[in-house]
Amino acid sequence: MKTGRTEKTPTRNRRAEILEAAAELFAARGFHGVSIEDIGAAVGVSGPALYRHFSGKEALLAEMLLDISERLREQGARLATTADPDTAEAALDALLSGHIAFALTHPALIRVHERELDNVPEQARRAIRRLQRLYVEEWVTVLSELHPACPPARLRAATHAVFGLLNSTPRSAGELAPEAMAGLLRDMARAALARL
Amino acid sequence: MKTGRTEKTPTRNRRAEILEAAAELFAARGFHGVSIEDIGAAVGVSGPALYRHFSGKEALLAEMLLDISERLREQGARLATTADPDTAEAALDALLSGHIAFALTHPALIRVHERELDNVPEQARRAIRRLQRLYVEEWVTVLSELHPACPPARLRAATHAVFGLLNSTPRSAGELAPEAMAGLLRDMARAALARL
């Protein structure tokens, strides 16, 4: 059928394709609610073919979450360090916009990242948690410049709360156009963080 | 062993006991990550004993989510109608405090309520969604009094976002003392909702 001979990168794309399809499925039905067969079917191969690309279902999830956490952390590190160390205000805005863009662009990833950490094998879980912690600390650092009197624990809790707010996207999808949603979330988050 | 003869309400408590234990387990490992055996073990009976109280695993989850949704809706309806129709401000505060109290008191329930709706059989799911919608509308009604110019879709999205913020509790547990957390969440949510 679609054995187009000119298939570019017939290999390298499979992994990405699988990860993408699996993310959608995990987001919709949860890790344990999705079978290897399901994931295979979603990319047009059937079942055990996945073992040519991943060592197992948990490894697949681990790689997915590691990738998400790494992207967020990298983005956080990049945006929080906007040269100008004076304007913590600008850094916070950059973090906000970056996180919102990610959440709106990849709602499935956000959902999986939020829900499935427990299903990742111990070792990878530690690595993921480390990255998450680094990302949070990026926010806490910026916030502590804006609110020097506020204790770190409170800043951390506030950061988690804002993540909850921003990550509500997958739940209220479709209500608003993406730009409107982005603006709303940014305004609400900014206001929430001003009260520290 | 503990066959204390004077066991009060030996029956009626089992259902509640099971629901409670199951909620903790579901919150920790997800619906599909918990077996009937696990739930039985958590309340000291083993396995199929649960079928004396629930018709099945999904029915158990359905009842759990129905109960949570009903409690929230009831609480919402009660608090939003604080006699004084003038002070929408007060009604909003009441809704906020009520939701925060619930989230802080029952983090496991909040988590399950947020994550497991997809695993509920169709019919019950509809009922649960209806209750959730009613609860959201309670908020939207109050908010629309405070922000008459704001379109309902935006108010709904904002409500979901605030729920995300308030429900971040299970994720940042332990960072702050409950009262401090409650105060923080209320301040942040109030500020976020002022920006509409």
Next chain:
DNA sequence: GGAGTCTGTTAATGATGACTAACATCCGAG
């Protein structure tokens, strides 16, 4: 003191599902 209901228990039963084995195909390099 026995019939019936409630609540449990320990064995099936039957699916589902992750993972492995054994066996093709394709394709690039020598």
Next chain:
DNA sequence: CTCGGATGTTAGTCATCATTAACAGACTCC
């Protein structure tokens, strides 16, 4: 060509698990 690796396929295999069956103690009500 042909060897080898990459990628798939289809049949197991082995666990796990929800659910049911068959049976038993306890308590109530007569």
